[in-house]
Amino acid sequence: MTKKRLQASPDNSPTMFLAVSGDDAPAQKLLAWYDRHHRILPWRVTPVEHKQGVRPDPYRIWLSEVMLQQTTVEAVKAYFLKFTSLWPNVQALADATEDDVLRGWxxxxxxxRARNLKKCADMVASQHKGQFPASVEGLKQLPGxxxxxxxxxxxxxxxIPAAVVxxxxxxxVSRLFAIKTMMPQAKSEIRKFTEQLTPQTRPGDFAQAMMDLGATICTPKKPACILCPLNxxxxxxxxxxxxxxxxxxPKKARPVRYGAAFIILSPQGDVYLRKRPDKGLLAGMSEVPNSEWIAADEATSPEHIARLTNTDPAPIAANWQPSGTITHIFTHFELRLSVYKTDVSTMPPSNNGWWVAQDNLEKEALPTVMKKAISAALPDTFK
DNA sequence: GATACGTGGAA
DNA sequence: TTTCCAAGTAT
Structure with missing residues (x-):
């Protein structure tokens, strides 16, 4: 093992006695830990396979990395298997339609992410002969x-020994070096330390090892430091x-918005859907007709909220039956929708939507909030 | 640099 | 129940 060298950290913190820049020992300790404790994941080539010459498929790595952006491993697994089954390579994905991809996502x-995924597949197929660029700069040109x-x-x-942060x-890294700069200002500092820690050999395994360590040992709460190879x-x-x-x-409070959603049933029991605009929240996804979502704070009177959530914004005049309310948490606001249901005898309520049999709703590009609204009026639809 | 952008699971 | 947050990107 390399002898530890002493070097003052930028803020002269205790890191001068610990993992210092240019020291390869922490990376080697981490890689040895990874060889024993790495997670088995559907998109991953294991260290042993890697050593035997198995090359990770850039398509599968790309697909998994995009899916994993701000998303848990457990949530991604099933979607990764579905996508690689439907579209086993980048050309297959390029041959699909955007609506196909949104339905899958x-x-x-x-x-x-799904819209950029499709755009990226199109560009790799048409401008890169179906091969992902083998450089950080080339990859970063691509959407998403x-x-x-x-x-x-x-x-x-x-x-490529890129710093994966x-x-x-x-x-x-912020723990290894006790970085006291607040996030996100600390990002450049963290990147610098990560560059110094990243080894020239096995950079991919090192990156995955850092992420496995963060996910299983160096966790946000109650880290298992006793088990950490870098303790x-x-x-x-x-x-x-x-x-x-x-x-x-500290996080900002999440405002509440109110609105109404409308479940329109044809004589056959089909549900009327339409497509959302191609910009903004849930862009390009499907929805049931619904009102604007209006912000209201705790000072807002119940009477005013009632006006935000009544049937005035309904797309057609009808005998609307109240079907309960649903709450859905988005990243930056909480949405409370009053759900109404009606049966119509004449087919289209104008607009440019379409009818879907209840048994086929699972195949539509419906975001979770819309599935909740439909379920409020039609229990068991998504069970 | 701050904000928009989903969802579901854990504590 | 509430809070946090999980392999970020685009604007």
Whole structure:
């Protein structure tokens, strides 16, 4: 093992006695840990396979990395298997329609990822002969691929020693060096330390090892420092409260918005759907007709909220039957929708939507909030 | 640099 | 129940 060298950290913190820049020992300790404790994941080539010469498929790495943006491993697994089954390579995805991809993505969230995924597949197929660029810069030109994803694909699929910095790495590195700068201002500092830690050999395994460590040992709450292969190198552990890192500003309160949703049933029991605009929240996804969603705080009177949630915005005049309310939490607001149902005898209520048999609703590009609204009026639809 | 952008699971 | 947050990107 390399002898530890002493070097002052930028803020002269205790890191001078710990994992220092240019020291390859932490990376090697982490890689040894990863060889024993790595997670088995559908998109992952194991260290043993990798050593035997199995090359990760850039398409599968890209697909998994996009799905994993702000999304849990458990949520991604089924979607990854569905996508690779439907579209086994980038050309197959390029041959699909955007609506096909949105239907496949429905329920996973952050739907601009699905639209960018399709755009990216089209560009790789048409401008790169079906091969992903083998460089951070080339990858970053593609839609939906930013700082993190370009580095992750470069490291994992192409063995390029790029600094892969995701939320896990931010947590691990901010603890290793006890970085007291608040997030997100600390990002550049964290990137610099990550570059210094990243080894020239096995950079992809190193990146995945850092993420596995963050996900299973160096967790946000109650980290298992006793099991950590880097506990000798951790300034935050030496200080005594590793949970304090990374330092984050308090979150803002989430406002509440109100509105109404309208379930229109044809004589055959089909449900009327329409497509959302191609910009903004849930862009391009399907929906049942619904009102504007109006913000209201706790000072707003019940009478005013009642006006926000009545049948005035309904797309047609009808005998609307109240069907309960649903609450849905988005990232930046909470939505409370009053749901109404009606049966119509004449087919189209104008607009440019379409009718769907209740048994086929699962195949539509319906975001979860819309599934909740439909379920309020039609229980068991999505059971 | 701040904000928009989904969802479901854990504590 | 409420809060946090999970392999971020685009604007």
């Amino acid at each position: 429905a329920g996973l969230g952050y739907y601009s 691929i930013g700082d993190y994803t370009s580095a992750a694909i470069a490291a994992i699929a192409f063995d 995701d939320g896990n790495v931010e947590r691990v 000798d190198n951790c300034a935050a552990l030496l200080e005594g409260e590793p949970e304090l890192y990374p330092v984050k500003a």
